[in-house]
Amino acid sequence: MLTVSGLPGSGTTTTCELLAQLLGWEHLNAGALFRQLAAEKGLGLAELARQAEQDGAIDRELDARMVAAARACGQVILEGRLSGWMALRHGLPALRCWLAAPVHVRAERVGRRDSQSPAAAAAAMRDREASERRRYRAFHGIDYADLSIYPVVVDTSEHRPEEIAQCILTRLSQPE
DSSP states (O other), X not given: OEXXXXXXXXXXXXXXXXXXXXXXOEXXXXXXXXXXXXXXXXXXXXXXXXXXXXOHHHHHHHHHHHHHHHHHHSSEEEESTTHHHHHHHTTOOOEEEEEEOOHHHHHHHXXXXXXXXXXXXXXXXXXXXXXXXXXXXXXXXXXXXXXXTOSEEEEGGGSOHHHHHXXXXXXXXXXX
16 A cells, blocks of 8 residues: 655646556545545535535545545555545555645646646645645644655655656565
8 A cells, every 4th residue: 555645736646647557556536535525515626625624524534435445445545635644543554655846846737737827826725735734733633744754755846757656666665
């Protein structure tokens, strides 16, 4: 099992998709599950995010779905801001990875992906990250800026996706 976490634009999805191809493992994306949860509730993403700031049950439901799926799959890549923390807290045997990049790099990537300027992307990222930081502290007691639980931390601004995946694969193949 493998967890890959990082802030928006850090390259988690690109890396996870590549790793899933290389390993033949399932890839579970917390963001995709959050979108599915919003659809099930008949809400937009922004509305569900606002509700999640007030109601810790939303994040707990998302976490429970990720943990259940991870236990059922075994060989799986869990992608999400808290996936490393979830694996640790639920005793899931996983290599925990954090992908990082400077905010200007992340804003450029997100802007390209979402067809917006880097400045607009940076502003939206700041709002989202502030909301998530409040939510995760309040409901989980987690500061996702605490990288001490991650044996693998990679600055994705300095490496191509293939190099990042290879770094993770190398660590995954090493006995603990």
